Amino acid sequence: MDSLLPDEADVREQRAGRTVLAILTIDDDIQLFRGNRSNFVDLIRTGQSMGFIVYVLTVKNLLLTRSSLKGYVFNEAEDSWQQRLLPFPDVIYNRIPLREDEIQPAVRQKINACRKHPRVTLFNPAFFNKWDLFEWLRLSKLTKPYIPLTRKLVSVTSLERMMRKHSYLYLKPESGKAGKGIMTIKVHAEKQLPYRLRIQENKKSTTYNCSTLHKLWSRIQKQSGNEAYIAQQGIKLASFQDRRFDLRALVQKNQRGQWDITGIGARIAGASSITTHVPRGGMIEDPEKLLINSFNEEQARKLLIKAKNAAVLIAKQIERASGQQLGEMSLDLGVDSVGNMWFFEANSKPMKFDEPHIRQKSLERVFHYGAYLARTKLEKAGGA
Structure with a gap:
């Protein structure tokens, strides 16, 4: 060779x-x-x-x-x-x-x-660490309102404290990807087995009903092993035909080196999945169609604009607080049943978007930003 x-x-x-x-x-x-x-x-x-x-x-x-x-x-x-x-x-x-x-x-x-x-x-x-993301976004009054209550999952006491505030929680590995290792807890105080733990597997989930907090905790520990987890307030997301959906925004730097929205898609949760990720049985849909179904045309339009603005704000704050040079990220945003916008996840190495118009633009933007970086470097060298 x-x-x-x-x-x-x-x-x-x-x-x-x-x-x-x-x-x-x-x-x-x-x-x-x-x-x-x-x-x-x-x-x-x-x-x-x-x-x-x-x-x-x-x-x-x-x-x-x-x-x-x-x-x-x-x-x-x-x-x-x-x-x-x-x-x-x-x-x-x-x-x-x-x-x-x-x-x-x-x-x-x-x-x-x-x-x-x-x-x-x-x-x-x-790659991003989930806990760092929420810490970074808490630092700005512009991005803080988009964050669900999030804590490190460190002890049964801290878990109990969160469950007193929220009867529905998500547990996520700090270094997770594509919905792997996610669990949910729902508390039904009136039931004999009040703690319901759902664990995400490939395209389905398994449910355990626990009678006591300590039994719930030992099941969580068995599942999480030594991996670091965060606990997060569960959000009742808007749904389509009884299946929750969220929005996937792709933000990239453009030819001027500024953050810009490349596109927004939507993902509907699989029938027996607790996440909307496609590898876990999720489906790709048109975000406008889903939002119109849950709200109305006018509100759907406003929510899409809000999602685009939120995505750019969040990307700017992540870059600023991380101190890293970033060029792109995909963001998972949720809209709850009353129309509030929430941030769940950011990925510094986005997977391919299946929507053809987003895909093509995303490829071109890598080179728009690449050209900007090369030009800026030349200008600096020339001015030195």
Whole structure:
């Protein structure tokens, strides 16, 4: 494979004033690198059509002192990935797919080195932690009203205190993804077994009815293992045909480097699921249709505008409070049965949106923001 690599002069010629964006991931012994390959192909095609040089770069091949790096490009004719020598990137887009990959010491070390290095512009440096998100959003009077009451789940006493205020709670792993590990508690004080615990499994949930708080707590501990959890006030979400729904907003930076809404979709909970995530049996729907069904046309229109404004406000506050350079995030927002807006979750590495109009715009925006970052870096260098 190495014999096919061009020399440094070829690489310089190849750049010819074009912006270079590398998609960062990690090595894989079996399949060269990890990550969503079809997403990477879509990114490469979009970037090339917009005049960029785009390639997949692994952490191991990201050598900060080199002017050219070994990266992977997709060969359309052969439908295969090939390694080439490519110019050092102007911008690095972090798409390391899993939290476990990202917390490896060598990976964290490299990302931290990138953040400090004058040559490197990297965005989306890490996955979010759920507890941090709520802490960050509590700091601003503009975003605080969107947050349900949220506490760390540390003891049976703290759980009891929350259940006195709210008879319906969500328990979520701090580092969870796509609804994995979520549980709900409902308290029916009048019943013989007053505590109802539902645990999310693949596309369904299992319910346990517990007679005492201590039995409930030991069942929760057994389920959560040593993982850190948060407890959150349950919200009675608006529903469609007796199934709850929430909104998925995609916010990205635009060509001016400003947060902007790329699109809003909606997800309806699976028939026996406690979350709206599609891998857990959730369904994709048109948000306007669902909101009109729950409210009326005028109110639905106002709620959609409110959701878009809230998403941009929240993204700005997360970036400000995290101290990180972010370029995109997806947000889960809920509307309760009386029309209040709530924030539940943000993902710094959004999955592909299935709505075609959102999908296409989301790919282009990565490069709009990439071009902005490269231009800003050049201006700084010129002005130094």
